[in-house]
Each structure stands twice: as structure tokens, then as C-alpha cells.
């Protein structure tokens with residue numbers, strides 16, 4: 035009997051991997067550092083040192099406000115390009131920033147990276163080199179059409195790559211039917227089926243989002259998936275200090291960007307008052 039249960043138990047134990055890095059808290063607050071437009075992208079303003087400095091200042095503000103994790107992302111690099119076209123300069127710049135942030139942030143605080151668009155292997159390589167604890171990956175299972183183009187599944191490739199570079203300790207959180215994308219080609223696959231497929235393909239956590247950055251995830255989407263998978267569940271957009279409580283019990287983490295910014299707009303500077311208010315809310319819920 036035990037043997038049979040053993041066969042059906044997930045060998046990867048995503049929840050254990052998650053708690054090893056994040057601990058046992060409910061609803062970890064994962065705060066976004068949206069790095070300014072990097073060299074080589076249309077929005078780059080010409081002062082690279084300033085970009086590094088700003089990213090580090092934002093990370094230290096988050097540390098001061100006791101967030102549970104930091105996620106770095108090249109969000110200002112619009113328009114995004116598919117990963118096969120990502121330049122080495124993007125990877126080099128994000129390595130420098132990741133390394134400098136990792137060094138000023140307490141070692142117990144998990145740090146992660148997402149490289150747009152779909153730079154999942156690149157992010158893993160940076161995570162390995164800079165001792166980051168996790169990445170957020172796009173297009174893990176099935177496929178979708180994103181605003182930058184067709185995004186294929188990558189689970190097989192990136193998990194082999196993670197093994198090859200000896201980075202198995204790096205967690206990979208994966209979007210389900212990602213925002214800013216058309217999912218017509220997988221219309222016959224439900225969100226739960228997508229989550230189960232990601233779990234079967236050894237994800238370390240699935241991310242549910244709304245339609246776009248800043249938009250709240252659908253409660254029906256959460257209802258569909260929460261409690262039906264044994265993998266950590268993360269809410270990836272639109273979490274505010276007022277809707278946080280509806281995710282608190284059921285999500286292992288929430289990724290927060292816009293709500294920490296001036297006027298709640300992702301591209302603005304950090305607003306310490308908003309961060310404070312948000313963190314007060316999570317403290318209240320945790321009591």
C-alpha cells in the first residue's frame with residue numbers, strides 16, 4: 035500500500051522545495067524591482083550607472099519594509115523580443131544588477147529574476163552565477179501567442195538546462211495562461227488542466243495573473259486551481275492592500291509591483307507610503 039502511494043506521490047515535492055527557500059509563512063510578499071530600460075533597448079536613457087543605482091535603492095527600500103522576497107525584471111525593455119533575439123547585453127546588465135542586489139540584501143531573503151521575453155534559460159544562468167533563489171518563467175507548458183510573438187513550451191528544455199548547469203536549487207515559478215497573451219490555441223485546455231500539466235512537468239510553483247499588469251487575477255481562476263494541485267500557487271498581478279485578504283489563505287505568494295508604486299502604476303517610482311500600508315495589511319492578516 036505504501037509503495038502504491040509512493041508511486042503516485044509527486045517525486046519532485048514542489049511544496050517542500052518552496053518552503054525550504056521561503057519558510058512556512060502564508061502568502062509571501064514578492065516585491066518587484068522593475069529595472070529601467072537597459073542598454074540596447076529603445077527606452078534606454080544613456081546612464082547605465084544610474085540604472086544600477088536605482089535598482090539597488092529600490093531593493094534596499096523593500097528590505098527596509100520587510101518584504102519576503104525580491105523579484106528583478108527588465109520590465110521597461112519594451113517592446114520585448116522573443117528569447118532567441120535577446121542580446122548578451124541584456125543578460126550581462128541583469129547579471130550585474132542581480133549580483134549587486136544579492137549582495138546588499140540579507141542572505142535569508144530570497145531573490146529572483148525574470149527576463150522578458152521568455153528568457154528563461156538566461157535567467158537560470160544568471161540565477162546560478164549570482165546565487166539567486168528563483169526565476170519566473172514564461173511558456174512552461176503548452177504554448178501561447180504573446181504580444182512579442184509565439185511562445186512555445188519550455189519545461190523540458192529548461193529543466194534539462196537547470197540540471198546541466200547544476201542549478202537545481204533554483205526554483206522555477208511558471209505562469210499559467212500568461213497575461214498579455216492570446217490563449218485561443220489552448221482554448222480547449224482549462225486553467226486547471228494547464229496547472230496539472232505544469233505540475234506533471236515539475237514546476238516549482240504556478241503563477242495566476244489577470245489579463246495584464248496591474249489587473250487582478252480572477253477569483254474564478256483561483257477557485258479553479260487552489261486546493262486542486264499540490265504545487266505552490268502564486269498570484270502574479272493586481273494584488274492590492276484591499277484585495278490581499280482574498281488571496282491570503284490560498285496563495286503561497288503574491289508578486290507585487292504596481293501597488294508599491296506612485297499612483298499604483300507599475301512604471302512609476304516606488305511609493306514608501308503604499309509599501310508601508312501594504313505591509314501593515316499582511317502583518318494584520320498574519321496575526
Ligand SMILES: *[C@@H]1O[C@H](CO)[C@@H](O)[C@H](O)[C@H]1NC(C)=O
Nearest residue numbers: 080081082083084085087088
Ligand atoms: C549617471 O548616474 C550616476 C549615478 O546616479 C551619476 O553619479 C552621474 O552623474 C550620472 N551621469 C550623467 C552623465 O548624468
